Structure formats: C-alpha cells, structure tokens
Amino acid sequence: MNGDIERVIIDRHAIAQRVKELASTIAGDLGSQDQPLPKGLTLVPILSGSFIFVADLIRHLPLLMRIRMLSIVSYPGPRTTSRGARMQSELTHLPHTLQNTHVLLIDDILDTSNTLRLAVDAIQHRQPAALRTCVLLRKQRSSALQFPVDYVAFDVPDKFVVGYGLDFNGYYRNLPDIVTLKAEVLEQAERV
Ligand code: IMP
Ligand code: MG
Numbered sequence: 001m002n003g004d005i006e007r008v009i010i011d012r013h014a015i016a017q018r019v020k021e022l023a024s025t026i027a028g029d030l031g032s033q034d035q036p037l038p039k040g041l042t043l044v045p046i047l048s049g050s051f052i053f054v055a056d057l058i059r060h061l062p063l064l065m066r067i068r069m070l071s072i073v074s075y076p077g078p079r080t081t082s083r084g085a086r087m088q089s090e091l092t093h094l095p096h097t098l099q100n101t102h103v104l105l106i107d108d109i110l111d112t113s114n115t116l117r118l119a120v121d122a123i124q125h126r127q128p129a130a131l132r133t134c135v136l137l138r139k140q141r142s143s144a145l146q147f148p149v150d151y152v153a154f155d156v157p158d159k160f161v162v163g164y165g166l167d168f169n170g171y172y173r174n175l176p177d178i179v180t181l182k183a184e185v186l187e188q189a190e191r192v
Helices: 011-029 051-058 114-124 181-189
Strands: 007-009 040-049 064-069 070-073 102-110 130-137 149-154 179-182
Touching: 007 149, 011 051, 011 102, 011 149, 011 181, 040 051, 040 114, 051 064, 051 102, 070 114, 102 114, 114 130, 179 181
Parallel strands: 040 064, 040 070, 040 102, 102 130, 130 149
Antiparallel strands: 007 179
C-alpha cells in the first residue's frame, strides 16, 4: 500500500494540529451564540469519506451534540472524476428533529460541489434553525471555490488525493497522511 504513494500532500501531524484548531473555531462560534441551543447541535457527516475527520474533530468539540450520518456516493468504481452525486437512501432516515436545531454538515472534500449541494438542499428542506458546512479539503478549482462553505481545514491542489478517510475505489482510507497516488496505480485500476 505505501509503495503506491506518489507524494505526501498533508502529513498526519499537520492534520492533527489543524483539526484541533478548526474545532476550537467551531466551538467558539457555536458555543457562544446568544441563544443557547435548546436541542444541542446535530452533526451530519457525509459517509464514507468524512469518518476519520469527524472522529477526530468531535473529540475536540466539547458541545452537546447528536450525530446523524448521511450516505452519498459520487464516484462509483475506480474513477477519479466525478460522475455526479446521488443519495444512497433518501433523507427519510434523517429525523424531523432537524427542525429548529443547529446543523453542522461535514464532508471530506469539496470538488465539483455536487455532493455538498445535494446534502445542503436536503437539509434546508427540513428547516433547521441554522446550517453550517465544514469540509476537510477544498480543491483549488472554480467549482469548489465558488461554493460557499463555513469551515475549510485545508485548500489542496486540484489533484486526486487519498488517505485520512478518502478513498480510491474503496481503498487507501486507512493511510494516516493525505497523499497522491502514482499515476500507474490510478491508470491500472481505471482499466479494470
Ligand atoms: P464533489 O461532489 O465533486 O464535490 O465531490 C465530493 C466527493 O467526491 C467527496 O465526498 C469524495 O467522496 C469524492 N472526491 C472528490 N475528490 C476526491 C479526491 O481527490 N479523492 C477522493 N475522493 C474524492
Ligand atoms: Mg469517496
């Protein structure tokens, strides 16, 4: 697995430091609101890519919260370019209790913005008191930069990256650093 890595883009220490810093910003914003949150905060992580980020982030967030996972797929199979996003199941499993709560929607990476747009629309439909968005990575391309997000941990080059929860064809999520893969690894899999 490590032999497939081309380059480390963000190492585990930089990730840990930034996640802690971001959590403190979020806690400052959400914890110091004039109106205390009567139902607490509802975190909505988009699966699967955000699971490691969210696991680290929430342990630095000393706020009352519930967590409701949302499943959206955008890259079926061994591909590195988006083919549009679709929800695996309708948001029907998201409880009506989103109404009047403060929601923090979390994704791993903002690329074409199809995924986040789909999730934002679905959550807005449920009339939360407020909705904020947070991504671990934002690619340096216009589709990502033009989409408004409240919190971004890192801006990254417009390259396909894996690790720290992000996958290629389901693999590499367990790499502790955020890395690019060797061209032959991507090409080989795309041909299968
Ligand atoms: P978007 O819908 O194009 O904004 O892409 C968001 C989703 O696509 C993310 O939640 C990821 O699952 C996936 N994705 C986009 N770029 C990458 C990448 O560089 N590596 C791995 N997954 C990615
Ligand atoms: Mg993915």
